Amino acid sequence: MTRPPTSAERTRDTLRGLILQGDLAPGARLGEVELAARLGVSRTPVREALSRLAAEGLVEVAPNRGARVATWTVAELEGVFDLRSVLEPQLTAHAVPRARPADVEELDALARRMHEVGGPGPRQDLDALVPLNRAFHDRLVALAAHPTLAAALAAAIHPPIVRRNFLTYDEESLRRSLAHHSEIVAALRAGDPDWARAVMTAHIANARAVMVRAARRTTGTATREGETA
Amino acid sequence: MTRPPTSAERTRDTLRGLILQGDLAPGARLGEVELAARLGVSRTPVREALSRLAAEGLVEVAPNRGARVATWTVAELEGVFDLRSVLEPQLTAHAVPRARPADVEELDALARRMHEVGGPGPRQDLDALVPLNRAFHDRLVALAAHPTLAAALAAAIHPPIVRRNFLTYDEESLRRSLAHHSEIVAALRAGDPDWARAVMTAHIANARAVMVRAARRTTGTATREGETA
DNA sequence: TCCCGGGTGATTGCATGCAAGTTAGGGGTC
DNA sequence: GACCCCTAACTTGCATGCAATCACCCGGGA
Structure with a gap:
């Protein structure tokens, strides 16, 4: 009995895929409204997805300054x-x-x-x-x-x-x-x-x-x- | 130049502290409205905090069924x-x-x-x-x-x-x-x-x-x- | 007594609105 | 010409509203 995924989960997985495939380069800006429009959802699930991906280390968020694809030294x-x-x-x-x-x-x-x-x-x-x-x-x-x-x-x-x-x-x-x-x-x-x-x-x-x-x-x-x- | 923490960050840290201190026992239900009222914020930062703590493994979320403090075998x-x-x-x-x-x-x-x-x-x-x-x-x-x-x-x-x-x-x-x-x-x-x-x-x-x-x-x-x- | 189905109250998931903060650009001053 | 400040547009942070889903309870049947 598999549960239908929520919008936030889909958004998270889609974003992860985009980053892993390189469609979103390291350092690229991740605007909430832009992503929401691109993925056909509202800003709320996008925010949730970004926060989760930040915990995974794939994106970096700066308060009030938005999210970017993670970079590394x-x-x-x-x-x-x-x-x-x-x-x-x-x-x-x-x-x-x-x-x-x-x-x-x-x-x-x-x-x-x-x-x-x-x-x-x-x-x-x-x-x-x-x-x-x-x-x-x-x-x-x-x-x-x-x-x-x-x-x-x-x-x-x-x-x-x-x-x-x-x-x-x-x-x-x-x-x-x-x-x-x-x-x-x-x-x-x-x-x-x-x-x-x-x-x-x-x-x-x-x-x-x-x-x-x-x-x-x-x-x-x-x-x-x-x-x- | 330390940045003032956002409500979501405060909520996350507070929740983490409550769980770590044992004030919230493993398996305890974490209702969004209840936590929001308890911490004096709206549901949005609470949701964000729960999602983040879920990524850290401190809470477990079931879709449409809410969050609980993590348990372990x-x-x-x-x-x-x-x-x-x-x-x-x-x-x-x-x-x-x-x-x-x-x-x-x-x-x-x-x-x-x-x-x-x-x-x-x-x-x-x-x-x-x-x-x-x-x-x-x-x-x-x-x-x-x-x-x-x-x-x-x-x-x-x-x-x-x-x-x-x-x-x-x-x-x-x-x-x-x-x-x-x-x-x-x-x-x-x-x-x-x-x-x-x-x-x-x-x-x-x-x-x-x-x-x-x-x-x-x-x-x-x-x-x-x-x-x- | 036990199991099953329908209704109801509560809770989550998502969208949207508003305020605060940030960034970018132009005009003024040195 | 370089620097700074101030304004304006944009972005994020948070609150709230509404619909969908779930858990619980109660009644009916075996």
């Missing part, structure tokens, strides 16, 4: 990776004893598919990698069956960071990243949580290096992403 | 401790190289004061322990200077759990807990992050055992805290 980006590097290995280790053979096969299929579309050559499609990667990590987190850890992780990963991922990977880092996925599957097959944890730790460290380097290139170390300074 | 309680046992040791280790002598002295003073009011005998005052403990941990988290990890921790610790802490400690666990604080100070003095991390890990494990035991006693393993079943 390189330091904050590194902080997010610190958090991921504690939580995701732990979640991965949790997943190991809970993974049934069918689950492992599913993850294996995802990892193989990522090798196909991510490998070098004319068939490389970095955009197709994003949903596959997301599916892999989501599946792993679901297997861990640990809502509290999962919630902490989801709250911290400002998905704007995740979104434009593989465009910034150099070839070696990308190869490493794909290999990590396969190795995690191997660790799951072996039922070795320590192995899985270690690979995931390396996986995050690799991603961290790539993302931090890219962020420094585009924004410099001091300015906020989305600001024009 | 023993499994969720254990999940929170899983999270703490990953985050707090890490934060503690981070704090070690950043702690200046004055900071260490401050923490030492708190730890000593906790021994005074927490030690057995007629001068024992378990209620006084709560703010001291909170100050100790908050100070440590602040020293780590890691907003992302700190935010993840703060978001997860449903403080109703933290609040009524030391009343449930048996004497041995309490002695252990107080000793941990002193030992963390020692590790800080020695500048040894691994030592500090290990002690904090033990500290959380000790607290976890106490809290889970207490929760099982009062609620049974299946029911939710705050429900009368």
Whole structure:
């Protein structure tokens, strides 16, 4: 018996989608009346949605000054990776004893598919990698069956960071990243949580290096992403 | 140039305080009109505050059915401790190289004061322990200077759990807990992050055992805290 | 006695109105 | 020409009104 979503929920999800897809760039102004008109609702559910997204860290609100899509510094980006590097290995280790053979096969299929579309050559499609990667990590987190850890992780990963991922990977880092996925599957097959944890730790460290380097290139170390300074 | 807080912010903070102090028990109904009247504002800021506190996990809202103070199962309680046992040791280790002598002295003073009011005998005052403990941990988290990890921790610790802490400690666990604080100070003095991390890990494990035991006693393993079943 | 259905009072969800605060632009002064 | 102040349009913050939904209670039937 699923409950019909309220306008505020729809507004919140729509806004989140717009931000995650990049239709609303970091730093973009979010006027209440403008959004209300755009989404066909009144200002009230828009306000509620903005407040909620602010709690999630996706938007920033200044009293009497309105809301903007959240921005972040390189330091904050590194902080997010610190958090991921504690939580995701732990979640991965949790997943190991809970993974049934069918689950492992599913993850294996995802990892193989990522090798196909991510490998070098004319068939490389970095955009197709994003949903596959997301599916892999989501599946792993679901297997861990640990809502509290999962919630902490989801709250911290400002998905704007995740979104434009593989465009910034150099070839070696990308190869490493794909290999990590396969190795995690191997660790799951072996039922070795320590192995899985270690690979995931390396996986995050690799991603961290790539993302931090890219962020420094585009924004410099001091300015906020989305600001024009 | 501090900005005067809005009504919604005041409402949110007031509500949070009421919940944390236990004036609003887990499971208690939070009617919008009732709260609005009680706090002297209209329903709008109350709605905003409830939505925000729902995002923080302090209240639970059911569409068209209103909000209640959040409840939790023993499994969720254990999940929170899983999270703490990953985050707090890490934060503690981070704090070690950043702690200046004055900071260490401050923490030492708190730890000593906790021994005074927490030690057995007629001068024992378990209620006084709560703010001291909170100050100790908050100070440590602040020293780590890691907003992302700190935010993840703060978001997860449903403080109703933290609040009524030391009343449930048996004497041995309490002695252990107080000793941990002193030992963390020692590790800080020695500048040894691994030592500090290990002690904090033990500290959380000790607290976890106490809290889970207490929760099982009062609620049974299946029911939710705050429900009368 | 227990279960089920209809009506009613209360509560939430959303829209809108008004006041306070903020930002932008123009005129005046140094 | 640069800076500042003052005004005006706009935006947000909050209050309130109305419709939709829900919980509760009561009566009827098995």
